Amino acid sequence: MGFFVDLWNALPQDLQTVIWILVRIVIIVAPLMLLVAYYTYAERKIIGYMQVRIGPNRVGPRGWLQPIADAVKLMFKEIVIPTGANKFLFLMAPMLSIAPALAAWAVFPFGPEMVLANVNAGLLYILALTSMGVYGVIIAGWASNSKYAFLGAMRSAAQIVSYEIAMGFALVGVLVAAGSLNLVEIVEAQEGGIFHWFWLPLLPLFVIYFISGVAETNRAPFDVAEGESEIVAGFHVDYSGMTFAVFFLAEYANMILISALTALMFMGGWLSPFHGWPLLGPLFDWVPGFIWLVLKTFVFMFLFLWFRATFPRFRYDQIMRLGWKVFIPITIVWILVVGLAVVYRLPWWFD
Amino acid sequence: MLENYLPVLIFMAVGIVVGLAMIVLGFVLSPHRPDNEKLSPYECGFEAFEDARMKFDVRYYLVAILFIIFDLEIAFLFPWAVVLDKLGVVGLVAMTLFLGILVIGFIYEWKKGALEWE
Numbered sequence: 158m159g160f161f162v163d164l165w166n167a168l169p170q171d172l173q174t175v176i177w178i179l180v181r182i183v184i185i186v187a188p189l190m191l192l193v194a195y196y197t198y199a200e201r202k203i204i205g206y207m208q209v210r211i212g213p214n215r216v217g218p219r220g221w222l223q224p225i226a227d228a229v230k231l232m233f234k235e236i237v238i239p240t241g242a243n244k245f246l247f248l249m250a251p252m253l254s255i256a257p258a259l260a261a262w263a264v265f266p267f268g269p270e271m272v273l274a275n276v277n278a279g280l281l282y283i284l285a286l287t288s289m290g291v292y293g294v295i296i297a298g299w300a301s302n303s304k305y306a307f308l309g310a311m312r313s314a315a316q317i318v319s320y321e322i323a324m325g326f327a328l329v330g331v332l333v334a335a336g337s338l339n340l341v342e343i344v345e346a347q348e349g350g351i352f353h354w355f356w357l358p359l360l361p362l363f364v365i366y367f368i369s370g371v372a373e374t375n376r377a378p379f380d381v382a383e384g385e386s387e388i389v390a391g392f393h394v395d396y397s398g399m400t401f402a403v404f405f406l407a408e409y410a411n412m413i414l415i416s417a418l419t420a421l422m423f424m425g426g427w428l429s430p431f432h433g434w435p436l437l438g439p440l441f442d443w444v445p446g447f448i449w450l451v452l453k454t455f456v457f458m459f460l461f462l463w464f465r466a467t468f469p470r471f472r473y474d475q476i477m478r479l480g481w482k483v484f485i486p487i488t489i490v491w492i493l494v495v496g497l498a499v500v501y502r503l504p505w506w507f508d
Numbered sequence: 509m510l511e512n513y514l515p516v517l518i519f520m521a522v523g524i525v526v527g528l529a530m531i532v533l534g535f536v537l538s539p540h541r542p543d544n545e546k547l548s549p550y551e552c553g554f555e556a557f558e559d560a561r562m563k564f565d566v567r568y569y570l571v572a573i574l575f576i577i578f579d580l581e582i583a584f585l586f587p588w589a590v591v592l593d594k595l596g597v598v599g600l601v602a603m604t605l606f607l608g609i610l611v612i613g614f615i616y617e618w619k620k621g622a623l624e625w626e
Contacts, residue, residue: 178515182522235538236531240547248531255530256523263519274515281586282516288579302561303549315568318575325582332589394550399534403527474625477571481623485578485614489607492585496600499592 181273185262193409194224200462207466234398241302242395250300251396251403254293257286258410265417266341268427268446279340283418284328287373290411291317294375294382297404298392309391312473313375313382319480320372320379326488327366330359331422333495334507344426350433354425358498358506361491363423365484367457370415372480374408376461378468379476416457417450424453570622581610 165173198213198220205212213220238247264279266272276282291314298310332338334355335346347354356363372379375391383391393404420426427446431437471479502508585603592599617623 174514175518178518179522182515182519186522186526232534232537233539234534235540236534237542237546239549241549251531252524252527255527256520259523259526260516260520263516273519274512276512276516284582299561301549304562305550307561307564311564311568315571318579319571322575322578322582325579326585329582329585329589332586333592336590336593338586338590389550398538399530402534403530406530477623477625482618489611493600493604493607496592496603500596500600 178273182263185273186259189259189262189410189413190406192413193406194228196409196413196458197227197405198224199458200465203459203462204466207463228402231398231402236398236400237395239301239303239395243300243302246296246300247395248400250293250297251400251407252293253296254290254407255403255410257289258407258414261286261414264340265414266344266421266426267450269341269345271447272341275339275341277337277339280328280332280338280343283340284325287324287411287414288321290373290407291321293404293407294392297396301392301395303395305389305394306392309382309394313392316375316379316382316473316476316480317373319477320369320484323365323480323484323488324369324373326485326492327359327362327369328422330362330488330492330495331355333492333499334359336499340421343422344428347425347428348432349428350438351425351430353432353506354423354428355506356423358503359423359491359495361487362495363419365488366423367415367419367460369480369484370412370419371461371464372476374411374415374461376408376412377465378471380470381473381476412461413454413458416461417454419457420450420453426450426453567622567625574617574622577610577613 168176201223202212202220213223216222216226238244261283263274264272264276264282266275294317295310295314298306298308298313301307331343335343337343337346375382383393393401396404427450429438429441429444429446429449431441499507584606588595588599588603592603595602
């Protein structure tokens, strides 16, 4: 033990900082990966039960080891690079989708003090990184040199950029309400019980943000980009083995990110829903904020699965109409409404 | 101030390394037995008869252009939104005018049918 302490102290100061940061990154990324793995398991189980099946139940007790088995299987599958493909771009695309999906967590606060980088431009960083995901998709579709992949990438890119506008406007609404780009301060601006959180004054933006999030991640009912029955799998049709697994990971990591951000910006993050209530408030005081945040995130993650099990796929023109002709006008109007409320200090939320 | 951003930079590097490591691991662990049929681009069993990089609908291009305008608008709204509290009514009126001009353009493109996908 003493040897390691000496070794640690012998390291230069800068290296110590970097190692310490790396350790904290691993503490974030490792549980995230595990959550992604078990999210896929939960998806298959939950959708299974919604369709009166039992879902995976063969690998391990009640199928608990299924995600591990899937990961091992994918790892040992041959990686096929099609002849017509552009090799470099073909292999770069999956990395371009996983890197932002992970890196966005750098500024995510898990509690008032539990944040890796408490930067003032947190929300701007999130907006920038979630926009990066579209490059992975479009490069994958282009590099594959397959018609299905190309069509899927075109559809997906147009859809993602359309919904990103609605999403961006919804973020601007949150900014106006909170008056800060710092994610910790955004949560602190919602201080109070469940009716103080931003979901109430920003209700349309809250709904639009989450639905846009579903569209951004190309999840059902917005999954025309990979519509199995029309274009097989869309942009990743020619990917196999680990290259496919990386896309898969990125998609699920993005779903978790969207859920967590929704919980953070509209549902009071780590705040207790009964904060300041006469009887229930003190009763739930002992629950750590992190637990509240995780519970809220899980609710939204469940909604993703519920949508997939319940809604039929939208037609492409319906998707574009919803994004451009419904969401964008509503968000623009609501930003001005929130602006008015903030300027005139509407009591309860903005006083 | 700036050292706050060091973890962000390292996290980005970690993100890329994770992706790279997984793909390299896949290459190392998986078999590699290519043949002509396996490496041909997927087209539901048919041979691909032409290059996939074909002409595509101009509306995708239109959407991309419209996106740039609106995304710039969002970037422009960000600093305004942060300080609206201090700007007060003047700031709100100024941004209403600005958004109004954008909305006029939006109505124009709507009427011109740039948003139709039938």
